[in-house]
Amino acid sequence: MSKPSSSPDLPKAYDPSVIEEHWARYWVEEHLFDVPTPQSTQDNGEKFTILLPPPNVTGRLHMGHMLNQTEMDILTRWHRMLGDLALWVPGTDHAGIATQMMVERQLKEEGKTRQELGREAFTQRVWCWRKLYGGAILDQMKRLGASVDWSREYFTMDDRLSIAVKEAFIRLYEQGLIYRGAYIVNWDPSIQTAVSDLEVEHEERLGKLYHVRYPLADGSGSITVATTRPETMLGDTAVAVNPTDERYIALIGKTVRVPLTGVNGKPDREIPILADDWAKPEFGTGAVKVTPAHDPNDFAIGQRHHLAAPSILDETAHIALPGSPYNGLDRYEAREKIVADLEALGLLESIKDHTLTLGLSQRTGVVIEPRLSLQWFLAVNKTPNTGGKSIAQNAIDAVESMNGEKPAINFTPEMYKKIYLEWMTNIHDWCISRQLWWGHRIPAWHCKSCNQITVARDTPTHCEHCNSTDIVQETDVLDTWFSSGLLPFTTLGWPALTSTSPMSWIPDPHALTDDLANFYPTTLLVTGFDILFFWVARMIMLGCHFTLDIPMPDGSKRTLANAVPFKEVYIHGLVRDANREKMSKTKGNVINPIDIIERFGTDAVRFTLASMASPGTDIAFSEARTEGYRAFANKIWNAARFLFMNLDRARDAGYKITVKTPTNDPNQTPEPWALPEYTPLETRWIFDRLHAVSIEVDRALTNYRFDEAANAIYQFFWGELCDWYLELVKLRLVFPEYDFTKSTHNDTTALTLASLTGVFESALRLLSPFMPFLTEEIWHALYNQQPPAKSIALTRYPQPADFPADPIAASAMQTMQDLITTIRALRKDLGVPEKESTPINLHASNRIVALADANQDMLVRMARVNSMDFTAEPLSGTNARSTADFDVAVLYERQIDIPAERERLTKDLAKYEKGLEAANRQLSNESFMAKAPAHIVEGLRKQHAETKTLYDKTKAALDTLG
RNA sequence: AGGCGCGUAGCUCAGUUGGUUAGAGCGCUACCUUGACACGGUAGAGGUCAGCGGUUCGAAUCCGCUCGUGCCUACCA
DSSP states (O other), X not given: OOOOOOGGGSOSSOOHHHHHHHHHHHHHHTTTTOOOOGGGSOSSSOEEEEEOOOOBTTOOOOHHHHHHHHHHHHHHHHHHHTTOEEEEEOEEBOOHXXXXXXXXXXXXXXXXXXXXXXXXXXXXXXXXXXXXXXTHHHHHHHHHTOOOOGGGOEETTSHHHHHHHHHHHHHHHHTTOEEEEEEEEEEETTTTEEEOGGGEEEEEEEEEEEEEEEEBTTSSOEEEEEESOGGGGGGOOEEEEOTTOTTTXXXXXXXXXXXTOOOTTOOOOEEEEXXXXXXXXXXXXXXXXXXXXXXXXXXHHHHHHTOOXXXXXXXXXXXXXXXXXXTTOBHHHHHHHHHHHHHHHTOEEEEEEEEEEEEEETTTOOBOEEEEEEEEEEOSSXXXXXXSOOHHHHHHHTTSOSTTOOOSSEEXXXXXXXXXXXXXXXXXOEEOEEOOSSSOBOOEXXXXXXXXXXXXXXXXXXXXXXXXXOEEEOOOEEOHHHHHTTHHHHTTTTTTTTSSSOOTTOSXXXXXXXXXXXXXXXXXXXXXXXXXXXXXXXXHHHHHHOEEEEEOTTSOEEEEESOOSEEEEEEEOOEEOTTSOBOOTTTXXXXXXXXXXXXXXXXXXXXXXXXXXXXXXXXEOOHHHHHHHHHHHHHHHHHHHHHXXXXXXXXXXXXXXXXXXXXXXXXXXXXXXXXXXXXXXXXXXXXXXXXXXXXXXXXXXXXXXXXXXXXXXXXXXXXXXXXIIIHHHHHHHTSSOOOTTTSOOOHHHHHHHHHHHHHHHHHHHHHTTTSHHHHHHHHHHHTTTOOSSXXXXXXXXXXXXXXXXXXXXXXXXXXXXXXXXXXXXHHHHHTOOTTOOEEEEEEEOHHHHHHHHHTHHHHHHHHOXXXXXXXXXXXXXXXXXXXXSEEEEEOOSSOOOHHHHHHHHHHHHHHHXXXXXXXXXXXXXXXXXXXXXXXXXXXXXXXXXXXXXXXXXXXXXHHHHO
């Protein structure tokens, strides 16, 4: 309770730049959204836990981040205001490849390479880099007003998270699910590391199909193979044909000489022709060259037939065959030269155009080279040696509904569930090793004596197999997504106190432990579909696999086996430009959120994104829309000015107005508004609307319908509160007298002031998750900078039960609005000057006559009516209008534009006629009458009657026009 | 090669199990600088719901085909 601020505090036009920075800083500095350990707060409340998809440290905020964070922030603020314990954990991802590339690029500018620096110095350099630039995106987040818990901020390479990654790796290894082996992987020759299947983008390109003749070793002829990559022939170890292919049956078992492979005077290499189903008779020549080290299919053939797999390309995709004339050539140079040489030898039969799908590295855009190399894999379809289901199976079970029950993890939109299951059902083992320096180093040591591997939590001194001390640590690091896949529980403190290792580095082990007990599993994940497989699927795989021992605050232990990391997944669309084009640097259509925020204000941009965020569709971001929402912010600002002005005047006149904001404590339900008998119609009505809009917003947000929630609030605030309620309130407060000292201090004035304040304050709270800055500013001003809570975000979210529903008032008000609108339109068509008041005649039911009579002041103010007569006879003619409920005539001497009026009436008549025909058709249709549900028939009858009335009235009006 | 989605007012999009006369914002037209607000007010115009066929008493909504468009997945040399 405090003195309201005076109106001069608020400038006439809303300027977001003046207030937003201040509140953004205030929220962080006051630690308003840091969640204390739950013992000290209400522990019977619901919990809402949400993990921010960690942006890359290399990242700059883009519109996708802003959409993602706006949605999460709306939900988090909403839950917090509902009294839930709302924890939103922020952090950043070390983003192995991306970051390493960034720093390497920087080194290159200095004329250095990472190899010159060495591993140790290079990683130091990356840490320095991350210190300098890594926080940029978090600073930008603060500008968005994201209500995260900054005290729990993490970085995926932090010590505690690194230990968790190591722990997870070791457990999986011990369960026999991580193995090391030589397989064909996707190799990026530009950054020289393996990447996973997901990090490869496929693109159709026009290439060539070469037919190459391989001479039979016995000189009896030749066999022609078809290939798109002639340069790999240097590594061929066989030619395969289909066993059923009659053309080649006689050749199976013979050998051919691979052209161009003779080195130093030696003859060309001799390789067998063998039978394998993989060779498809209908493709090319039906004979395929087999290069096990450079093609995944060929590798499989090689395995089946125990072929050697010589590598002919080095890690940079240059030919590595000492002595060969092609040695040192890039793969494409080699191709050119080999094709020319084959041609010269007369072994090149033909070259045909051929469209092929190329794999490109997502990060570098370089063509992926399938390469045989030693890598670490996570077996996803294998039963762990400790028993139980495979990782993929658990990840499927968590999402599939069992026995018709709701699945443990629910997807919105539902479509993504299908996509996820499809992918998870066909998943291959995951290559988790990367030949990078920046990342979590694999905790494995190779023994130089016995070649075996020792995997250990602490650096071992000797090989666990042969006791040799000649051991060296694995140089590979883990795929970044391996660590991010663990985040739902590692950010909450796992494996603190649950691990076999002491966790002495944890500053306050108990706090972290409580986090896991209190907040795991998390509630919701909000993200884009682009990381559905990369991240969402991996979190489900890893989360549902591990058994987590969770120490409870009371000292007991809870074991969570195969628990889901989150219960809900909400997938949003992509933010595109206004023309629905994908934003990209090359197209130059990237919108920088900070730029747009500076021009329109964060609130307006947030509201734009929310109001366009319809599930399952991308957002075509349009500035026009944002301009509209800036206008909305300005509208609210000015509505606040109107309120403050009246509160000032009231105060000057001796009124004492109490503002009251309910708390968000779920145990304390505020007293609902009790309206006395003398409450005016518009006040009953606005409370009814407030009741209705809180129902709608609650329903919409429950279903992730940010668009519907935003639109409902917009419509309420502008279309109902400002357009009608504020105008009508002037009747009680400022009309016809503006000077309160001269007006009577009657109950209605006081009630109206209190209602106006209460309604407006409630509307602010309703809006605050969407426009946190503006509402914070006005709310503090409302309390003259001494509010009952530190932030509007810490107050109660408006609930339907807080406001009295009043269907009778709602209906009466609707009639009054119809009447006012009809009179206004009529006045316009009659050419009545705006300021001139006119008498009206009204013909209507007794109920409506009584209503209009009781609310004459509304008609005076809103429709410039200066007197009203009621007629028993229906009204028609050029100065009258009819609705189904009433006829109204405006008495004005000037004549209406007859042709225009005739056109309008004719149009209406046609519309009614069409409606009548349709209704008649239905009502005389026996099947319809027999089969349609009663309320539909009833509704149609009513509509038919109304249309009939309108038709008749319009017809009469048209007849009088002549 | 498979799979998924989309096509509704000039533009960007809603339209919840089929049900009364299909909605919003922006834009457009006309009038109004009224003491909260011209980032405003008031009143309007604007759609054969891509096309064709089917199911139904009833279809923007369900089914089939055609056209257009976007995306994802895949080891065919």
